[in-house]
């Protein structure tokens with residue numbers, strides 16, 4: 335059976351087999367989809383889909399836990415369903431958390447729209463390892479990061495972050511959506527809790543809304559009642575779709591990472607491009623840390639058009655690569671963060687972050703590299 339400590343080749347086996355239940359032959363090889371929302375309770379067991387206790391929950395949670403090298407997991411109805419459960423379960427009003435600057439906009443919206451008005455307190459961390467400890471107070475319960483970040487692809491030193499959190503007895507949380515467990519397994523670097531928008535790479539076909547939480551058993555047991563309370567459990571049909579998608583996760587992400595690296599190198603050499611942000615490039619400021627903690631560099635990259643290029647035209651000229659706000663699918667998509675994910679920020683805030691109209695984010699798919707390059711080169715011509 336797959337052992338999370340094994341070489342990376344075993345990740346492929348885990349994608350296919352981890353979590354699977356050997357069922358009676360008449361059910362075949364695939365997990366049957368439990369569609370019922372009503373169950374007989376007279377055997378003493380209380381079964382109900384929101385309680386996250388169907389066969390499909392069990393199988394998918396075990397699979398994603400094994401992929402992340404975690405003891406236990408939960409599968410939620412969206413990434414935000416998982417992220418909400420973290421704050422609501424691990425903090426109460428008056429408590430404090432440290433957040434990496436520039437977390438996903440939905441996470442920031444949850445914090446500003448619900449948690450701060452309810453008395454939760456937060457500090458923003460600039461990602462400098464030397465600054466983290468000074469932000470932790472006796473009321474701090476958790477630190478939350480993303481790595482690489484969206485859309486600037488900054489890399490956080492996971493081992494150092496987890497060590498500081500452990501020293502201060504607070505929970506370290508990472509949103510691992512951009513990397514996936516194929517590329518980065520934060521639990522191996524000391525993180526306590528890994529959250530995903532499964533809507534992205536885990537689902538991988540741009541047709542599924544879901545999320546996951548993985549960590550040690552005690553932590554997942556603290557989160558479970560909140561997932562149930564918030565109504566965040568995923569339904570049986572989508573659990574099965576997620577299980578099916580996860581079987582090809584390693585294949586997809588390896589191809590996406592290879593395409594991203596190749597495109598990053600070609601874009602960097604193109605005279606219409608000012609800057610390429612991809613941790614796989616040796617001149618990326620986080621490259622050395624990325625090499626240490628990532629296995630490949632993932633399928634996400636950003637680039638900045640040169641001054642002479644009109645940024646309004648690029649999206650109109652591309653034919654194969656489609657504009658889209660989400661990411662992680664088998665098809666390559668492009669977004670202009672200033673007009674999509676970061677459109678709600680003020681101009682000043684966007685300038686502070688370095689997100690202007692010339693910045694584009696690519697989510698590379700699994701298509702042929704020459705077809706992708708042909709499209710991009712035409713777009714840049």
Ligand SMILES: Cc1ncc(COP(=O)(O)O)c(C=O)c1O
Nearest residue numbers: 412413414438509511531533544
């Ligand atoms: C990095 C990251 N985390 C979390 C989320 C939220 O996930 P969902 O849309 O599945 O709720 C997203 C969605 O775009 C994301 O990109």
